[in-house]
Amino acid sequence: MSELTIIHKWYWVWDFEKEEEWLNQMAEDGQVLDSVGWCTYRFRNCLPGEYIIRLDLDQNDSNYHELLEEAGAECVGHVFKWAYYRRRTDEGPFELYNDIDSKDAYLDRIIRFIGIVFFLNLLIGLLGIAADSPAAPANMLCSVLLAYAIGRIHGKKEVLQKERKLHE
DSSP: OOOEEEEEOOOOGGGHHHHHHHHHHHHHTTEEEEEEETTEEEEEEOOTTOEEEEEEEOOOOHHHHHHHHHTTOEEEEEETTEEEEEEEGGGOOOOSOOSHHHHHHHHHHHHHHHHHHHHHHHHHHHHHHHTTOTTHHHHHHHHHHHHHHHHHHHHHHHHHHHHHHHHO
C-alpha cells in the first residue's frame, strides 16, 4: 500500500517552470504526484526517479490528449487551465516543448490566456469602481498581478529570442 503525502504550496503563474522542477525533484526523491488541487499536491511513494512530470496549459484538444496518452503520459489532474502529466522514465525522455519555436508558441498561449483573464478583471474592476462595488479593489489588484505575470512571461520569451539568435 502506498503512503500518501499532502503538501500545500503556492506558485505564481509565471513560476510554472519552478513548479515543474519541484515536482520532478519530488519524483526523483521517491514521491510522485498523484493528484493536484488549488495549492494542494498529493504524492504517493514511488521508486526514486521512476517518473517525469510535465505541466501544460491545457489545449482542450482531444487529439493532443490522445497523442500524450499514446506516448505513455497520464494526466494527473487540472488546476484551472493547467494540466499535470506524468510518465515513467523507463519510457524515455518526456518533453512537451523541446525546441525554441514550440516553447515560444507555448509562452504565447500562456500570455493570451492570462491576457483574457487580465482584461476581464480590469473590466469588472472598472465597472465596480463606477458602481461603487466593494469588490472593485480586489479585481484591480488581480489586474495588476496579471499584468505583472504577462511581463514576467514576456521576459521568458525575450530569453528564447536571444537563444534563437545564438543558434542562427
